[in-house]
Amino acid sequence: MAKPFKLAAALEGHKGDARGVTFPAAGTVVSVSRDSTLRTWTAGAGDWLSDVDYESPKYVNSVAWIGGEEGLVAAGGQDASIAVLATALPGRPLKYTLSGHDSNVCALHAAHGQLISGSWDKTARVWQDGVLKHTLAGHTQAIWAVLILGPDVYVTGAADKTIRIWNGSTVVRTLSAHEDVVRGLCAIPGGFASCSNDASIRTWTAAGEPQLTLYGHTNFIYAVAALPSGELLSASEDRSVRVWSGAECVQTITHPCVSVWAVAACADSGDIVSGASDGVVRVFSRDAGRWAAPAVLAAFDERVASFGIAAAELGGINKEKLAGKEALAVPGTKLGEVKMVRAAGTVDAYQWSGSEWDKIGEVVDSVGSQRKQIYEGQEYDFVFDVDIQEGAPPLKLPYRVNENPYDAARRFLERNELPLEYLDQTAQFIEQNTAGVQIGATAPAEDPYGSRYIPGQAAAAPPPTRPAPKLMPQRSFLFFQQIKLPAVAANIAKTNAAVGADALAADDLAALEATLGAATPDGLRSHWPALSAPLLHIAASWPVDKRLAALDVLRIAVAGADATGLAATVTTLFAADSFDPAAPNTAMMALRVLANAFGADAGGSVLADPDIVDQVAAVVRRATPAGPTKLLQVALATLVLNYAVHAVAAADTDTAFALVDPALGLLPALTDAEAKFRGLVALGTLCAAGAEVAEGVRSLGGAQAAATAAEATSDPRVSAAATELRQLLA
Incomplete structure (x- = not known):
């Protein structure tokens, strides 16, 4: 029997869940995280060294090693793009970015000189040398798993519970054995393996004929990988990595965390690496020469043993009927079996290792590991x-x-x-x-x-009070994301027929309708090149009360604009007087365009131009005396808040100063609770841009404005924000 895997190293550095790992060579690990970074870890003389090689504006969820002379590695995430870095070159530069997906890129795999990506947009895409080769469309929900099985043979697994085998871009077989979302795929000798939220692992021939079904995990299985020995690895929400030889689980490696998201094997050394919800990347080895020091191993075992396990994970528990520790004298019947015993004031869980019972945690009454929920193919x-x-x-x-x-x-x-x-x-x-x-x-x-x-009824009684979170400074932008594309497209076509000489040409309108018909809301930003000209024509030429639908599309698509397109958009909106409070719906939508523009790569640099900041300040002042509508209030407050977020992140005190006075003037005009809350948070965030900015807010009566805002509403969020702002200014 092969030696067991033991901890070789715990790589700490990520500040969020380690969602993806790859182990391209002995002594080299690459990981990606919900902290929006990709890290390369290199084994040194006495420890592993880490560098942040890539930082995304959003979560990074998937990684794949491409290799080659430049040591290419790909990372995908919530910004819908794939970054490819050259890790073998000095500075590990960004080689190129692959764009085309409309939503989160949650799966990557590279083999046979190609890269395949899977996305929440229900498609997989095959890339070769940075160029799109195939788009694989047909799944009805998000594609969570991808695999290149041969030079032009691909496998995809999705939230629609199916696995599809493709020859080029043609489906040759659909497999429907899994009973829940398919989460992972890997190649094995003669075929491939899959795993699912149904807590099963299945193996298949390359043609899709079923082979083994492996049960043992007690919760979602997120990833599978193959060892050079032919053994299989799996990572699960049940806190474990399991090692399988044929149909038998030969080892269970329990982790001191909620979820083990990812697992990978090194072809050179046979070592394995896992990525977990505690942000730690862990390396395990069968080679005793690479095991961690005895004290480190003991500390790891202690962390595992002290980790709280939810009673809900282990079924209903009647503590009074449980045996004491004397029950541990009876050997387990199978590897990984869990036994609960009464201890002094607690219930302890033990797992059979094959030779002894190892403590894996204490059972607690509250839910300790919430299962992620899948809705419309996405994870919540x-x-x-x-x-x-x-x-x-x-x-x-x-x-x-x-x-x-x-x-x-x-x-x-x-x-x-x-x-x-x-x-x-x-x-x-x-x-x-x-x-x-x-x-x-x-x-x-x-x-x-x-x-x-039931909307309109009182919400359920709240649970015990928890410490109030810190609201200021706000660190992330707020965006207006929802849109009903069919209704918007129909509105544009109808209005186009009524605007006379300013109407779009028939060919331009048809092209616009085709683009909107093919796009998804999440993917509109990728269609910016096709949408910008007709949308900016409408924004510049149509009567102010006829532009609403076009601006509605523009506010989503603008996140895909480059610096030139973004500047043209802002210039057009101001030149066409789109912010006239006499047309509040148009003004509201134009403000949403500006707020969402911070989501573009060049958003901060373009919008922080002093001339544009001055115009924005004038728009805020102009709207204030008119008693803006609720939606207009929220749009105004959100735009100011996004400017404040930018000012803090960029240490841009000039922009912060320019917005202090209009932000203070806006606050008394806000009657909507959500708008008032955002306005208060905006002021508090501006204060974090510098001590002199905070002094400006203080000297202009910020504390009194906060108190007045709180007095005019019973909303607890407004009261909390007002209290925090007053404390900042004290």
């Missing part, structure tokens, strides 16, 4: 049921714990065409039923499938 921390009408099916409200509850609530209401009057209640429902949840931390006792909410 919660998916709530929302009852709208008696007898009708509930609507689904998806939510990720890292997002603003008000953004999730607004997205839900807009998608289902529900009144925005329910915004506060829906957001409060989310907050109360996810209280205290942090990524990778203990989740609430509330069952995400058992919670039901």
Whole structure:
């Protein structure tokens, strides 16, 4: 029997979940994380050294080693692009970026001189030498797993529970054996292996004939990989990496974390690497010469043993009927078997290693490892049921714990065409039923499938009070993301027929309709080259009250603009007086365009031009006395907030100073709770741009403005923001 794997090194440096790993050569590991970075780890004389080689504006979720003389490595993530770096060149520069996906790139694999990518946009794409070779379309939900099996043979696995085998861009077989989302694929001798949220691993011939089905994991399985020995590795939400020889699990490596997201093997050394929700990248080896020092191994075992396990993970537990530690005298019946025993005031969980019972944690009553939920092919921390009408099916409200509850609530209401009057209640429902949840931390006792909410009714009683989070400074931009493309496209076509000489030419209108018909909301930014000319023509030429639909598309597409296109957009909006408060809907949408423009690569550099900042300040002052509508209020406050976020990130005190006075003038005009909250956070964030800026806010009466804002509403978020701002200015 092969020696067991033991910890060789724990690589600490990531500040978020390590979502992807690759092990291209002995002594070299590459990892990507929810902290938006790619790190290369190199084994030194006594430790592993790490460098941040790439930093994305959003989460990085997938990685693949391409290799070659330049040591190319690819990383994909939530910005829908794929960055390819040359790790063998000095400075490990960015070689090129692959664009084409419309949403999160969650899977990558490289082999046979090609790279394949899978995305939430329901497509996989095959690239060769930086050029798109194939687009694989046909899955009905997000593609979570990809594999290059031969020079022109590909395998994809998706949230639609199917696996597809492709010859070029043609599907040759669809496999439907898995009962839940397919999460991982890897090549094995003579075929491939797959894993799923159904907690099973399946092996297949290259033609798709089923072979083995492996059970042992107790939760979602996120990744599979093959060892040079022919053994199989799997990584799971049950905190473990498992090693399989044929149909038998020969080792279970329990981790002191919530989720093991990724696993990979080194073809040179036979060592393995895992990436986990605690941000730690761990290397394991069968070679005793590479094992960590005994004290490090003991500390690792202690961390595993002290980790809290949710009772929900192990089924219903009657503590009174559990045996004591004397039960551990009886050997286990299979490797990985879990046994619970009564201890002094606790219930301890032990796992059979094949020779002894190893403690893997203490069972706790609250949910310790929340299973991720899949909705419409995408991953969320919660998916709530929302009852709208008696007898009708509930609507689904998806939510990720890292997002603003008000953004999730607004997205839900807009998608289902529900009144925005329910915004506060829906957001409060989310907050109360996810209280205290942090990524990778203990989740609430509330069952995400058992919670039901009826808009207009009081939300459930809140759980115990938790410490208020720090609201200021805001570190990330807020964007307006929702759009109904078919309705918008129809509106543009209808209006085009009524604007006379300023109408788009028939060919231009047809091209615009074709682009909008083929695009998804998340992918509009990638269609900027085709959309910019007709949209800017409409923004510049059509009557101000006829531009709404075009600006609606522009606000999403603008995130794909380069510096030249972005400058042209801003110039057009101001020249055409799109911010006239007498046309509040148009003004609101034009403000949303500017707010979303911060999502473009050149957003900060273009929008922080002093002339543009002065014009924005004038727009804010102009809108204030008119008693802006609620939607216009939110747009104004969000634009100021995004400018504040930029000013802090770029240490741009000039921009911060220019916006202090208009931001203070805006605050008294805000009657909408969400707008008021964003306005207060904007002021607090501006204060973080420099001590002199904070002094400016203080001297102009910022503390009194905050107090007045809080007095005019009962909204707890506004009160919390006002209190924090006053404390900053004290």
